[in-house]
Amino acid sequence: MILITGATGFIGHSVTQRLRQTQQEWLAYDGRINNPQHLRKALEGIHTVIHLVGSEARGRTRLLQHVDVEGTERLIEESRRAQVQRLIIVSRIGADPNSLHPLLRTKGEVERAVRQSGIPYTIIRAATLFGRGDRFTELIFGLALWSWPLVWLPDGGQLAMQPLWIEDLARCIAAAVTRDDLLDKTITLAGEERLHYRDIVQILLQTTGVRRFPLKMPLVLLRPLTALIFSWWYWPAVSSFFADRFFVPEVAELDSILHYFGFRPARFVDNVAYLNRPGLRWRLFRH
Numbered sequence: 001m002i003l004i005t006g007a008t009g010f011i012g013h014s015v016t017q018r019l020r021q022t023q024q025e026w027l028a029y030d031g032r033i034n035n036p037q038h039l040r041k042a043l044e045g046i047h048t049v050i051h052l053v054g055s056e057a058r059g060r061t062r063l064l065q066h067v068d069v070e071g072t073e074r075l076i077e078e079s080r081r082a083q084v085q086r087l088i089i090v091s092r093i094g095a096d097p098n099s100l101h102p103l104l105r106t107k108g109e110v111e112r113a114v115r116q117s118g119i120p121y122t123i124i125r126a127a128t129l130f131g132r133g134d135r136f137t138e139l140i141f142g143l144a145l146w147s148w149p150l151v152w153l154p155d156g157g158q159l160a161m162q163p164l165w166i167e168d169l170a171r172c173i174a175a176a177v178t179r180d181d182l183l184d185k186t187i188t189l190a191g192e193e194r195l196h197y198r199d200i201v202q203i204l205l206q207t208t209g210v211r212r213f214p215l216k217m218p219l220v221l222l223r224p225l226t227a228l229i230f231s232w233w234y235w236p237a238v239s240s241f242f243a244d245r246f247f248v249p250e251v252a253e254l255d256s257i258l259h260y261f262g263f264r265p266a267r268f269v270d271n272v273a274y275l276n277r278p279g280l281r282w283r284l285f286r287h
């Protein structure tokens, strides 16, 4: 039996759908991740845990420590007690306990705890994901709507990325459940196109038919401007974690998905039409 933590989140939603399609049995963990009693009860009879709880969407460094690091430590403790046989977690490209960036540092600490847990694990370091309801394309689109008639390109939009389609990641996670060759491994998964941030913005504007003039923003201004704007405008997803991304390229092998899972991931340009769904512009504009 599989237990999924964070099943209601962006990745969790796609993973549960995928497991339904492949007719794998699973349960959703419905308590707080730091609650040992609730964890103990939920882990009874569980073979595999897919751990998708994370607090990065809240945009608060304090929560990263409490939910991501301490929550994972609590889960590990209770999983050991329940003799869980496999732990699958989703980390980020660039995870490093010594990183200067809080999100990547947290992810590095979580990975370290999992590696030292003694429980067979698979750590999936994923690129930034795109798909309906993401905090990437919808965020960039929302910012472009707000910044009429301009669209900002930090560092001229030079940042290199390989966005990965959420459903492709979900397919990989579901497959990892039965892949013994991936046990005790850390694998990096990303899309197979290396795009610059400016290309991503252009594709989003073209897909949605929105016109904006690109304005280059020197990197040195990015943090002070983000801090200034978001000191009075609370939009958790556009936190300092979003700004941090522009300082760390997010690239991996171009054939990572093909290499580990034998299929080719979806192309970015072909899969962003969800931005045209009714009501989205109004919802993004109201933020």
Ligand SMILES: NC(=O)c1ccc[n+]([C@@H]2O[C@H](COP(=O)([O-])OP(=O)(O)OC[C@H]3O[C@@H](n4cnc5c(N)ncnc54)[C@H](OP(=O)(O)O)[C@@H]3O)[C@@H](O)[C@H]2O)c1
Binding pocket: 005, 006, 007, 008, 009, 010, 011, 012, 031, 032, 033, 034, 052, 053, 054, 055, 056, 057, 067, 071, 090, 091, 092, 093, 126, 127, 128, 129, 130, 135
């Ligand atoms: N999205 C990406 O592009 C991406 C890329 C690489 C790695 N990741 C990592 O993958 C993981 C999941 O990401 P996501 O995009 O699916 O995040 P998400 O949409 O924000 O979902 C987070 C999930 O965690 C749950 N949660 C948060 N705090 C909790 C707590 N204290 N106790 C129990 N549950 C809690 C949320 O449930 P409630 O809302 O009910 O609290 C939600 O189900 C995170 O660790 C993230 O860092 C994400």
